[in-house]
Amino acid sequence: MSAMGDILIKDGFIATMDRDRTVYKSGDMYIDDGKIVSIGKDVEAPRSPEYTMDARNKVVIPGFVNVHTHLQQYFRGVYELIGDFYKVNLPLEGYRRPEDMEWLGLASCAEFIHGGSTTAMLIYTYPDGFAKAVEEAGNRMIIGADIEEVDLNRLKEGVYEYLPEKGEAAYKRAVDLHRNWHGKGLITTIMAPKAADLAVTETYLRCKEYAEEHGLNVTTHLSQSWREVQQVERLYGKTPPQH
Ligand SMILES: [Zn+2]
Known part of the structure; x- marks a missing residue:
């Protein structure tokens, strides 16, 4: 056997x-x-x-493929009931800690299997714990460490303050994720600058370069809110897809 x-x-x-x-x-x-x-x-x-x-x-039937997910069990009920993305959801993300990610990841993998999704692309800020959970659970996953570099508390009030050191730390997590997990079991990785209002142009270019160098894909959020469209227009004079 x-x-x-x-x-x-x-x-x-x-x-x-x-x-x-x-x-x-x-x-x-x-x-x-x-x-x-x-x-x-x-x-x-x-x-x-x-x-x-x-x-x-x-x-x-063959397993379903979930092409975009964040596995955020701890937001259950919040997104659905008070789902203002900038006022509630994004600041809430600031409360999670890297050490919470493994058990959240295990719960998420179990839910995926229960729902019939055997393959998923998931994006998260602290992906290391998720990767450990995914390896244990055996799901096929494409994992991205999202790179977001604004002050989430100020963003709640509508102010975009870009924090280069936050972006740098997030970029490092993305590179570490690729180095430590790409090709391990059923895990592959992807570069994931979060959105055109939440990561600056240099970060997108850096991700593109790294992805090209290592044969990875790049994923991002595009026009996911009216606020993003307004901010990108303000910064670059274009819509997010044009940018
Ligand atoms: Zn998303």
Whole structure:
């Protein structure tokens, strides 16, 4: 038996999503060591796999891919009820501590698996603890350390004060994330300047350069609020996409 154990899924409605879009109305799937070995109408499997799942009346499909997430369990209910991004959400982010990230990450990974997402791109300020959690949980993740360099408390009042030392620390976290975690298990990394009103142009260019040098992608938030549009227009005389 393999280290990860083997699994036989029996009698499920299997949508394979293969090239021919093969569907088995009642099929089996045998997985060994994390890989699908066989799939079809009665598949060959050892007499007693470590796990056997009865999938009758269930759909078996490839995992969902969540292309943008932040895994912020501790904001649950807040975003939905008093979700003013600049007044409530961003300042709240200032309360989280790096040491909280691992258990938040584990809770998030469990929720992902429960919801059927096996792959996600997630962006967070203190990604190291998340990466540890992801490695433990086994999700496939593209992780970005977001680079945001404004004073969040002043921003609450509508004032943009850019703090180069904050940006520098965030950039260093992004580089450390890449160095320490890229390619480990199912983890890869991405550069993530947060938004055109929250990170300055030099930071975007720095991220682009680093990404090109190391073969990474870059992600960012774009036009996520009216306030961002106004600030970018004020700074650069353009809309965020034009900028
Ligand atoms: Zn986002």
